[in-house]
Amino acid sequence: MSQQFQDKKSESRSTESPFAPHTEEDVQAMLDAIGAESVEDLFDVPSSVQFDGSFGIESSSEQEVVRDVSDTLARNDQLTEFLGRGRYEHYVPSIIDNLSLRSEFLTSYTQYQPEIAQGFLQALFEYQSMLVELTGLEVANCSMYDAATALAEAALLADRVRGTSGSKVLVSDLVREERLSVLENYLIGSDMTVETYPTVDGATDPTALADNVTDETVMIYVENPTAVGTIEENLSTVGDIAEEHDAAFCLGTDPVALALLEEPSNVGADVVVGDASALGLSPAYGLGLGLFACREDYLRQVPGRLVGASEDANDNRAYTLTLQTREQHIRRERATSNICTNQAWVALRTAIHVAWLGATGLVDLAEECVQLPRELAADLNDIDGVTAPVHDRHHFREFLAETPRDAERVAADLESNGFAVHAVDEHQVQVCITDANRSERDEFVEAVREVVA
Amino acid sequence: MQRYNQAVWSETDDSRYETLLAEKNEQTVDVEERTTLPDELTRESVTLPELSEPEIARHYTRLSQMNYGVESGPFPLGSCTMKYNPKFTEEVAALADAAVHPDRSAESTQGTLAVYARLQDYLGRIGGMDAVTLQPPAGASGEFTGILVARAYHEHNDEGNRSKVIVPASAHGTNFASAVMAGYEVVELPPSDDGRVDIDALEAAVGDDTAALMLTNPNTLGLFERDIEEIAEIVHDAGGLLYYDGANLNALLGQARPGDMGFDIMHFNLHKTFATPHGGGGPGAGPIGVTADLAEFLPSPHVRADGESYELYEPERSIGKVHGAMGNWLVLLKAYAYIERLGDEGLTDTSAKAVLNANYLGSQIDLDIPFGPFHHEFVASAGDRDAADFAKRMLDYGVHPPTTKWPEIVSEALMTEPTEMESQDTLDQLADAFNAVAGENEESLSTAPSSTAARRIDQTSAARNPRLSWHALE
Numbered sequence: 001m002s003q004q005f006q007d008k009k010s011e012s013r014s015t016e017s018p019f020a021p022h023t024e025e026d027v028q029a030m031l032d033a034i035g036a037e038s039v040e041d042l043f044d045v046p047s048s049v050q051f052d053g054s055f056g057i058e059s060s061s062e063q064e065v066v067r068d069v070s071d072t073l074a075r076n077d078q079l080t081e082f083l084g085r086g087r088y089e090h091y092v093p094s095i096i097d098n099l100s101l102r103s104e105f106l107t108s109y110t111q112y113q114p115e116i117a118q119g120f121l122q123a124l125f126e127y128q129s130m131l132v133e134l135t136g137l138e139v140a141n142c143s144m145y146d147a148a149t150a151l152a153e154a155a156l157l158a159d160r161v162r163g164t165s166g167s168k169v170l171v172s173d174l175v176r177e178e179r180l181s182v183l184e185n186y187l188i189g190s191d192m193t194v195e196t197y198p199t200v201d202g203a204t205d206p207t208a209l210a211d212n213v214t215d216e217t218v219m220i221y222v223e224n225p226t227a228v229g230t231i232e233e234n235l236s237t238v239g240d241i242a243e244e245h246d247a248a249f250c251l252g253t254d255p256v257a258l259a260l261l262e263e264p265s266n267v268g269a270d271v272v273v274g275d276a277s278a279l280g281l282s283p284a285y286g287l288g289l290g291l292f293a294c295r296e297d298y299l300r301q302v303p304g305r306l307v308g309a310s311e312d313a314n315d316n317r318a319y320t321l322t323l324q325t326r327e328q329h330i331r332r333e334r335a336t337s338n339i340c341t342n343q344a345w346v347a348l349r350t351a352i353h354v355a356w357l358g359a360t361g362l363v364d365l366a367e368e369c370v371q372l373p374r375e376l377a378a379d380l381n382d383i384d385g386v387t388a389p390v391h392d393r394h395h396f397r398e399f400l401a402e403t404p405r406d407a408e409r410v411a412a413d414l415e416s417n418g419f420a421v422h423a424v425d426e427h428q429v430q431v432c433i434t435d436a437n438r439s440e441r442d443e444f445v446e447a448v449r450e451v452v453a
Numbered sequence: 454m455q456r457y458n459q460a461v462w463s464e465t466d467d468s469r470y471e472t473l474l475a476e477k478n479e480q481t482v483d484v485e486e487r488t489t490l491p492d493e494l495t496r497e498s499v500t501l502p503e504l505s506e507p508e509i510a511r512h513y514t515r516l517s518q519m520n521y522g523v524e525s526g527p528f529p530l531g532s533c534t535m536k537y538n539p540k541f542t543e544e545v546a547a548l549a550d551a552a553v554h555p556d557r558s559a560e561s562t563q564g565t566l567a568v569y570a571r572l573q574d575y576l577g578r579i580g581g582m583d584a585v586t587l588q589p590p591a592g593a594s595g596e597f598t599g600i601l602v603a604r605a606y607h608e609h610n611d612e613g614n615r616s617k618v619i620v621p622a623s624a625h626g627t628n629f630a631s632a633v634m635a636g637y638e639v640v641e642l643p644p645s646d647d648g649r650v651d652i653d654a655l656e657a658a659v660g661d662d663t664a665a666l667m668l669t670n671p672n673t674l675g676l677f678e679r680d681i682e683e684i685a686e687i688v689h690d691a692g693g694l695l696y697y698d699g700a701n702l703n704a705l706l707g708q709a710r711p712g713d714m715g716f717d718i719m720h721f722n723l724h725k726t727f728a729t730p731h732g733g734g735g736p737g738a739g740p741i742g743v744t745a746d747l748a749e750f751l752p753s754p755h756v757r758a759d760g761e762s763y764e765l766y767e768p769e770r771s772i773g774k775v776h777g778a779m780g781n782w783l784v785l786l787k788a789y790a791y792i793e794r795l796g797d798e799g800l801t802d803t804s805a806k807a808v809l810n811a812n813y814l815g816s817q818i819d820l821d822i823p824f825g826p827f828h829h830e831f832v833a834s835a836g837d838r839d840a841a842d843f844a845k846r847m848l849d850y851g852v853h854p855p856t857t858k859w860p861e862i863v864s865e866a867l868m869t870e871p872t873e874m875e876s877q878d879t880l881d882q883l884a885d886a887f888n889a890v891a892g893e894n895e896e897s898l899s900t901a902p903s904s905t906a907a908r909r910i911d912q913t914s915a916a917r918n919p920r921l922s923w924h925a926l927e
Binding site: 016017018019020021022026027029030031033034035036039040042043044045046048049050051054055056057058059060061062065066068069070072073074075076077079081083085086087089095097098099101102103104105106107108109110111112113114115116117118119120122123124125126128129130132133134138139140142143145146147148149156176178179181182184185186188189231233259260261262263266275282283284285286287288299305306307308309310311312313314315316317318319320322323325327328329330331332333334335337338339340341342343344345346348352354355356358359360362363364366367370371394411412415420422 | 463475484488504506517519530541544551553554564592597632634682705731735778797805844900907908910915916923926
């Protein structure tokens with residue numbers, strides 16, 4: 001082998017791609033075997049559509065690319081982020097990169113040959129199991145793209161499982177616009193439209209909700225915690241209202257909140273969606289992990305991939321993708337969703353993170369998400385002219401603060417001081433605090449004091 | 454001939470392979486005891502695995518040993534482009550500056566936006582398209598986005614009554630599903646005898662109700678649609694748009710561009726053509742490119758240069774959003790690094806070698822390949838063998854088998870795409886595996902595999918009696 005390697009190194013390389021191993025001699029030998037004159041002859045492309053131009057993209061060495069990308073990204077300002085609104089940062093332990101980057105995981109494909117892919121299948125089965133435990137629902141799939149697309153798929157599922165047709169998806173007015181926009185796009189092929197119901201003081205008011213629900217309501221969507229960080233207080237009533245109208249109750253949340261807040265199955269939730277990458281990944285400019293769990297009787301209508309246990313020819317327990325007749329590669333236009341490539345690798349990371357935290361660690365991390373914003377809000381409230389939190393409720397990770405100055409200006413000035421917050425309303429900023437940024441809390445409070453003055 | 458035995462950890466007393474985390478140790482925590490929230494807002498308890506870090510490291514290391522990736526051995530899975538994922542792309546994705554929150558202001562994320570804008574530009578040049586959005590997080594999402602753009606375009610031109618999308622029978626299943634999700638009726642186009650689009654059938658199918666034709670080129674048989682210009686003319690004359698499914702773009706880099714062939718909309722699969730890892734199923738990225746006429750309908754926000762700086766804006770008649778943020782950013786970043794590394798020549802050479810490899814491998818196997826000339830992939834027939842069994846037996850030779858039983862135009866199909874990454878020696882090994890299996894008896898195939906961590910898995914039992922979590926095993 002080493003002799004062969006030596007020979008190849010000494011031969012001239014015809015290749016321009018550093019990731020194709022062929023020498024000129026290889027190419028010639030292969031062409032001879034094929035019976036072709038040249039590689040160009042292998043292309044059956046009419047000359048009228050052949051491309052003879054150039055992309056104008058220069059190749060670079062690996063070192064140059066790494067430097068270029070590092071230098072380019074370094075144009076980002078170094079800010080301490082107090083940002084949330086659906087995408088959260090928690091410390092990601094080293095073990096997650098270390099294990100998830102093992103090439104047997106990272107460079108593998110969807111597990112269409114389960115016998116050779118037991119490792120990833122088991123990891124996904126364990127991920128599904130963790131979500132089953134956290135949601136109390138019987139079924140969790142092994143990922144959607146992100147929280148917004150998971151919500152949209154939930155609405156399509158709700159429409160499919162409902163006995164009678166309906167035309168409305170009713171969502172809390174606190175839900176982010178971005179999610180509504182994705183939802184509306186996914187509903188284009190259905191007869192449904194999106195309506196919002198008004199919340200009262202940052203949470204769902206059962207009367208206001210009930211006033212907006214009709215027999216046309218296919219699904220009610222509520223987030224807990226809400227996008228402004230408040231913890232919902234009447235979820236069981238939401239579940240009752242949904243049931244009365246034969247509407248599905250879809251709850252939006254994340255795995256950290258699930259460890260502490262009311263169990264979705266206990267409040268009558270039929271579907272749970274959200275961003276599960278709050279564990280396992282940095283905010284990654286919004287690359288997410290769509291959490292999707294639902295009741296068992298929806299099983300045949302679930303979108304996306306499911307891993308199930310079975311037995312192999314040794315009578316050992318083994319895992320496989322299952323119920324694939326729901327999916328696009330078999331059912332085509334009658335599939336439950338068009339999703340194929342999903343976020344499996346992020347699910348692996350999230351599962352490792354949950355395992356690393358354990359039950360105690362996860363619950364304690366969640367409790368920190370209750371205490372940190374409480375303390376920070378109290379500090380900010382002490383600043384002249386600032387009211388925090390705006391809503392007199394319990395919060396999770398984040399809250400709204402009222403500022404005397406224009407919120408956009410406050411956010412911009414904080415940015416000049418090295419901090420990022422959301423400006424959400426004319427005089428309201430939103431602030432998120434977790435274990436990831438808590439060490440900068442005092443400096444942040446001082447900066448706010450300075451800029452609101 | 455190469456021999457292979459996958460690592461296997463098993464508990465013979467319990468009839469299982471690696472023990473589940475929850476079976477190793479779990480703990481129930483009383484939540485109400487550990488929180489300052491009132492009880493009515495919290496759950497009572499939670500039960501999860503409770504293991505030390507060394508135990509977790511060993512658990513996942515063992516699982517990884519029972520998994521097969523591109524770096525384990527050949528992975529000629531047709532239509533999936535399982536090529537080598539260069540290591541340095543992981544290094545750039547791990548940069549702290551790549552981790553920013555999606556709600557950061559444009560002013561404070563000029564670096565991220567610069568990469569974003571440059572990748573939009575690169576992909577536009579590579580595909581021959583005027584504008585590119587990076588928002589769709591996967592190929593199927595790109596298809597859906599592209600058809601939404603087509604729909605918005607037709608509606609804007611008061612042609613919202615166009616209700617049909619034409620899809621060839623051999624297309625990826627996602628094409629059908631995406632068109633339906635976007636509110637269209639699918640018209641399936643039967644192939645001609647040579648495996649390409651049947652022009653007469655296309656002419657019969659198009660009309661003033663045609664919104665678009667979705668086409669993969671080279672198609673799933675690896676054949677270039679030679680009549681592409683005529684196809685484009687037929688669709689355009691009927692007022693429809695031509696959509697390019699980019700799953701097979703690895704055949705054409707630098708050789709031909711969808712934009713030059715007359716396509717109006719295309720998606721790219723960055724996790725195929727541009728070497729980002731498949732990660733056991735994702736994340737991928739499915740940017741779409743469009744012609745200038747369609748640019749104003751692209752998802753929001755879009756990124757553009759404004760002098761020296763970059764800004765986010767909403768295209769004038771944007772369809773809105775298809776992802777909650779800016780798509781699968783880390784995947785975009787890796788693809789950007791890959792494109793910069795290869796440049797023009799490297800990209801062009803990639804497709805040349807991908808096509809060379811497929812043709813060489815095709816010439817070395819003893820199975821019938823009914824359709825050609827093929828490019829980056831071919832579809833062989835397992836003949837009177839069951840293609841699924843054929844594939845299971847290939848696993849015993851240390852290679853990942855081809856995609857099986859699809860497209861249906863080839864009986865017992867083995868859709869094979871070796872990509873540019875494999876050497877002649879490796880292709881010879883792959884051919885040996887094909888030929889050895891072809892020479893074995895039925896029983897050998899139907900009882901395979903025997904060298905993998907698990908033996909043949911009972912699919913029927915998995916579907917009839919779904920056990921989808923460790924709770925369901927008790």
